[in-house]
Amino acid sequence: MNVLSEKMVNKALKGEEEAVVDLVNQLKPLILSYSKRYGARQGREEDMYQEGVLEILEALRDFDPSRKIPFLAYVSTRIRHYYHNKRRKNKQYYSLDASVGAAETGTLLDILQDNTCDIEKICIENQEKRFLQNAMEQLSNCQRDIVIRYYFQYQSLKEIAAHKGIHPVSVAKTKAVALKKLGKYLRKVY
Structure with a gap:
């Protein structure tokens, strides 16, 4: 100054x-x-x-x-x-009812993702798991073992064949028969 x-x-x-x-x-x-x-x-x-x-x-x-x-x-x-x-x-507060977008056809509430658990979805998934477990019990021990190793443990047909001491084609045929049995049982239940 x-x-x-x-x-x-x-x-x-x-x-x-x-x-x-x-x-x-x-x-x-x-x-x-x-x-x-x-x-x-x-x-x-x-x-x-x-x-x-x-x-x-x-x-x-x-x-x-x-x-x-x-x-x-x-x-x-x-x-x-x-x-x-x-x-x-003075933080800005937004109303969930405020219009959003160029057309202003929706609100913030419409575009927010609902992160709460969906009880209905969980119940359906649990029921489907029970159906699959019951269907798996209909298979022979060998068929069940191949399906578990292939779909749940992500082993290849060659790895399963080496573990069981059989040819990979036999593993593929056993898996195919097991899947047909599972499909037939699940169609009957649903």
Whole structure:
């Protein structure tokens, strides 16, 4: 600040109205800069400016010249912190009923994924597992072993054949017969 500005600040600190108005006018670019940087929403620019002016007036009231801090540094920091804290506290809230999309045909609630457990789906899956277990009991031990190794343990036909000591074609035929039995049993149950 130059000497003239320091005189103006001293007059403003003493409460001279004209000096306060001049000081606010000189600090207007600072207020506008911080209000835009820290979230002036469209249509609220004037409100944000007025809040900045109030912060300057409070800074004049609270300023302590004995601390040897330049007034411009003090008020600048105070305004910056004011807008920063305001933005931090004023989080935007969205209504789940708000329209979304270009056509605005849906709402946020429509596009949110339901992560709750689907009891009906779980019951159906459990019932299907019981049906499959019952069907597996209808197979011979050899057929059941081949189906389990192939579909649940992801072994190849060659690996199963090597384990059982039989030809891979025999394993394939036994698996095919087992699948026919399973299909027949499950069609009867469903």
